[in-house]
Amino acid sequence: MIEYVNVSKSYGEVHVLDDVSCSIPAGRTTVFIGPSGVGKSVMMKMIVGLERPDAGRVLVRGEEVARLGERALYRLRRRMGMLFQDGALFDSMTTGENVAFPIRRHTRLPEREIARVVAEKLDLVGMPGCEGKMPSELSGGMRKRVGLARAIALDPEIVLFDEPTSGLDPLTADAIDELIVSMQRRLGSTFVVISHDIPGTFRIADRIGVLFDTRLVAYGEREEIRRSADPLLVEFFSRTI
């Protein structure tokens, strides 16, 4: 579904990714974990074409994202949804208008049908009946839920999560993790998550990639990573916990 082939990226003198290669399978949840500043967000942004690799290729459904023209890139993006760190909801719109935004832009559904889809998506993320609320009235966890409702508004094939539990209290973070698991089961889409939350990662991931010092030092099934005897992984997980 998504492939990184020898991907490297630097900003001036600062290297953030170095020769990263991996293949993200369809219909499963893959989590990339690592300390701050190791290029996790950059890796995710390459999938949607917000960042380009300096070397190597990022392929989505066989298409090299960096080589796509504007139209082809927008066509590809319509198959994706992304939950940003703080939801990135539009402040001037209500919750309902935020969720309806991609539907209005990319479909010709009548307003009544749009309202039905919005209500359904908000219900799915555990925020029923909050269409009229403004983003400023929502807590951090609620904004993430609404952001997720917007990300899945068009039933995308790929859903990306940028640090979905950062800045949340442990209980809310657990609730968001559960939501991600249940949503993935329900939608069957490909979920790609970047995180630095170790317990949450083991709760939601089917596959885990560990980024450390600009490199992807481990990538495999959840249990494989959990049981790994690699001293670096053992130290990383034990330290972070």
Place this chain on the structure above:
Amino acid sequence: MDRARPHARPSPVAAALAEAGRWGIFSGRVLRRAAGGPPAAGRVIEEAYRIGVQSLLLVCAIAVFIGANIALQGYHAFREFGGQDLVGIFVALACVREMGPIVAGSMVAAKAGTAMAAAVATMRVKGQIDALEVMAVDPYRHLVLPRLAAAVLALPLLVLFAVACSVAAGYAVAVHQLGVSPATFLDNVAAYTGTRDVLFGMAKGAVFGVFITLLACYQGFASASGPEGVGRATNRAVVSICVVCIIVNYLMSELMYG
């Protein structure tokens, strides 16, 4: 668009040229979208209403005092050689050709321009522009084009208001305070300015609208992260707009009357 990243400090000239180049690329992207078709009418009307309402009272108030001051200064300058009755010419030329467009442009820059820069910068800082991109919505077309069209529509009308208010204030001061004959004042205004001057002033307003929007939105798009980034973007927007509008005003006057 790439955001500013830390790098070795270049010379001020090189930095200014690089900034101008980035603005040129940004403007090229916007104008390329404009060639692809007009923005949604609803969004243009919404923005035009916002620009007009935000700036109208201010434009009129400033124009009144500018017109009054020009009449006062002109009267005393011309009186030195017995030409105080010519103050109408001075008021008409200054207000219709120069001060009307400048007042409208600078007030829109101060009110609507800063609001645009702050709004776009906030969207950049909060990841909302990236969110638009990921939702396959072109941010240049969605955020900049409606504002550009609205400014191009609203500015010429604001210039008209500024011209009317400043000339009326100049008339009031000249006639009621300084004792100039109303007929003389009006004859001089009519003799030295015409529809062509008013239309050219409005054209200046439209050009200012283009620069105000492109500079304000560019600074918003290029904003660094955090509240400081928004403040800096707003500040840079208003300074760059003022400098560019004054230069553009001179160049257009040179082209028309030089």
